[in-house]
Amino acid sequence: MARDGAHVIVIGNEKGGSGKSTTAFHLAVYLLYVGHRVATIDVDSRQQTLTHYVRNRRVHVQETGRKLPNPQHFHLPSAWGDSRKENQQAEFDMFRRSVGEIENKVDFLIIDTPGFDTNLTRLAHSLADTLVTPVNDSLIDINVLARIDPDTGQPVETSHYARLVQRARSERLAIGGETIDWVLVRNRISMLASRNTRQVQTTLDGIATRFGCRLADGIAERVIFRSLFPTGTTVFDPLDDEVESASVSHVSARQEYRNLVSSLNLPIVNRHAEPLRLSA
Helix, strand or coil: CCCCCCCCECCCCCCCCCHHHHHHHHHHHHHCCCCCCEEEEEECCCCCCHHHHHHHHHHHHHCCCCCCCCCCEEEEECCCCHHHHHHHHHHHHHHHHHHHHCCCCCCCEEEEECCCCCHHHHHHHHCCCCEEEECCCHHHHHHHCCCCCCCCCCEEEECCHHHHHHHHHHHHHHHHHHEEEEEEEEEECCCCCCCHHHHHHHHHHHHHHHHCCEEEEEEEECCHHHHHHHHCCCCCCCCCCCCCCCHHHHHHHHHHHHHHHCCCCCCCCCCCCCCCCCCC
């Protein structure tokens, strides 16, 4: 699918619970605050977590009168007809229309994908300029990328999700002469150093070398994200000084996301200063 216009960021991993939707929405809100036009697409027909996040934010704004930026959002359901070929064509047409409607009207398009392989997942990956794969700090979660030698901790066989990405990168290179910048993001990092944490780091370093992708630190395990979801807010949103004060966790999470955005090397032009009203 040939494309011009927006820089496309796909958040993908065929492992549920890796923090894809939270990462997608925080990236979208950050980019809005620095002055970019942003759209989001949710192709997860089952969980629809990103769609619920956007809806929660809209309701919160209506109920409180707060002025919070929100991306233009689309949710694309899977087709459920009897013919697989017709379903795939219908999904392709729906995806193409949605992207075509906004690709030249926004600076960034962020696509959140489900934790399982679907036709829409593959379409989204084929369009990515930047692919962000959150990976929980667990050897179990790494298994979707590669089978690991238990003695050396090094990858010995490519797993299903990594094969999907490799196909998408090959297709992108053949069509446009450019590859996908694939970034593995360590997520839910433990606060305490442990043998498992060191082993995960070593294993991911080996996977990054094997697959030609990059490795970035993501977000530590924090309860704060569970409290933000019901209101659709993020760590980048300003706090109400009269009723809220920033916890250490809030401030730390915000800095971690700033560091993550920086590591993605996105074509960001800071047109507006992001809000800094976080009370200590």
